[in-house]
Amino acid sequence: MRQVIDLQAEKKATARFVKGYPLIEKDTVRNESKLKEEGSIIQLIDSEGKFLGKGYYGIQNKGIGWILTQNQNEQIDEPFFNRKISEAVAKRSSFFKDEETTAFRLFNGEGDGVGGLIIDYYEGFCVIQWYSEGIYSFRKEILSALESVVHPSGVYEKKRFEHGGKYVEDRDHVRGEEAPSPLLVKENGRTYAVHLDDGAMVGIFLDQRDVRQAIYMHYAQPDSKVLNTFSYTGAFSVPAALAGAHTTSVDLAKRSRPKTIEQFEVNGIDSETQDIVVMDVFDYFKYARRKELSFDMVILDPPSFARSKKRTFSTSKDYPALLKDAALITNGDGYIIASTNNASFGMDKFKKFIAEGMKSANFNYKICETFSLPDDFTVNRNFREGNYLKVVVLQKLS
Ligand code: SAH
16 A cells, blocks of 8 residues: 655645645655655645645655645546546547657646656657656556557656666566667658667657757758757758758767768668768867858757766856857858757746847847747646747847
8 A cells, every 4th residue: 555644735835736736845845754655645735734635755856746636535546547648648639640740749747647757659659757766656557557548559668767876777668569670750741760769868859849840841941051059860950951951960979970860861861961070069169160161040959958078068057158159150141049948947038048149249130939848748837837948940130
């Protein structure tokens, strides 16, 4: 039997919990030391003992657990997960029908009512991400519910929590058929190669789907020059090249070269016609200025925080300088696609970073379009900070 522990919410946090705020943070509850085993059920009560919500104990960098229901009589069992997954599937019925897009987020954590649990769908296969030991303790119930609702060809899992000081690296495949590697998925008719059994990242970030489509439809022109920085597998380079642009993909990691070649080849693009550069982006900017290279579009999608041999980069500190570097090698009337997944600031602040960077380089610009998470990345209306993605397309005015 799971332990059930009553925890009292701090007075200052009670109103938020009443409204349906799902995250339990250490400093918003009293007697947090009563929690012993992750996966225990937390019953949150106010100072008068009135029921506020029921959830689980699971330690993530974000907090110590998630509220799953505000109904005291609802049990957290297999039928519960079955209901949640069914609702998530129903919301995505248009994705299931779409033959042009066969990879999407099936279950988006607290956005679909269960914080700490992410499930992505790739051409019939499911990849579960467990964000804490606590949610992992419901593995059996969640796997059964997923299989009975979705009938996936096979299931993979990624543990995103620490265990005994290190991340547990079990085999990723858990149930059903094994997917071919690469597994070819489609996104708006374009092909992506994904590897489900190859570490934390499978080869594509599904949250940028709408941005990739906009690059293909509007921003990449035939024979234009596109620079894709922090390019990883070159997922942004693919729509640009298919629109007829010449792409240069820059990433520090050696694996980015074979992975980018693979994405080009599965789309029938001769990778020899495109440039793939394994280099620190900041060195590449210097090199480009020295060689007087310039581009019609520069894509910036840095990790929130990165440490290389030479420097550390943090989006919340260094984005203006990054934008300036990009603008210096962008042609007049060219586009810059500035993206960040840093949840610690919102769109307004991101636009300020952009303004600061453009001002320091003395360039005028206009914002053409902005993006946040696509529809399948459901955001909980009581947890807006879950909408971490911010993308701004701007045009440098000549
Ligand atoms: N834009 C990519 C995702 C970027 S993931 C996409 O659309 O799929 C972040 C990438 O930045 C990683 O591949 C990492 O190797 C790379 N990276 C981190 N610091 C870097 C640096 N200083 N120079 C170049 N690449 C860097």
